[in-house]
Amino acid sequence: MTTAPPRTTATAWWRPLLLVAALLTGLLGVAAPAGAATAEATISVTVSAVTNPGDTVLISGNTAQLGNWNPAAAVPLHTTAQTYPSWTGYVQIIEGSTAEYKFLIRSSTGVVTWESVPNRSVTHSTTAITAIDDRWNVGSGAPVAASFRVTATTAYGQNVYLVGNLAELGGWNPAAAVPLTTGSGGYPTWGAGLQLPPNTPVAYKYLIRNPDGSVAWEGGADRTATTPPTGTFTTADTWRQ
Incomplete structure (x- = not known):
């Protein structure tokens, strides 16, 4: 009686490919987190403010970009001997959004003074240039x-x-x-x-x-x-x- 030769098991060449495909499917199936990659816009800020030597004018507001009303995280503005009392700078705002803000003055000793007018607001326009141009502690109204x-x-x-x-x-x-x-x-x-x-x-x-x-x-x-x-x-x- 002739004994049949033992069967040779073929290498499962497709198994590694199946594993790679499963990994790719899992990776591609992960959804992007909601609200990711929100676009920001840069807008210019100008405010006329008379200050004492050593003072700094800053802008703060109700967004993370404006420091969430925290004076320590407010955005500093700048002036020069030629442009004083005009203070200028740039801030970030979410495109198409509205932000509330105010100006504050920080003295050389760290004392913070907020303006007393109601909160100001700015709305970013996606079709026109958006800019802030104000006077310290002066609200809106005809001159x-x-x-x-x-x-x-x-x-x-x-x-x-x-x-x-x-x-x-x-x-x-x-x-x-x-x-x-x-x-x-x-x-x-x-x-x-x-x-x-x-x-x-x-x-x-x-x-x-x-x-x-x-x-x-x-x-x-x-x-x-x-x-x-x-x-x-x-x-x-x-x-x-």
């Missing part, structure tokens, strides 16, 4: 037409200027003061008209600039006033020695 007048006797070559606490008044910087004008029919009254934010405390003084560039400030305490909610704002002052 007030302001007229400053002062009676001041001057010598030949001297000119009278207005300077004060608002960016529109030069931020107490004589180099950025507002020039006043006079005429043969109006002298010694000097005046200027400009736009100021409504409902805003104003502190100001007059100064005289000499032909050599030196400056003489009027005497006395700062003049103070508050602009009205609407309409006009007018002064009728006399130079103080």
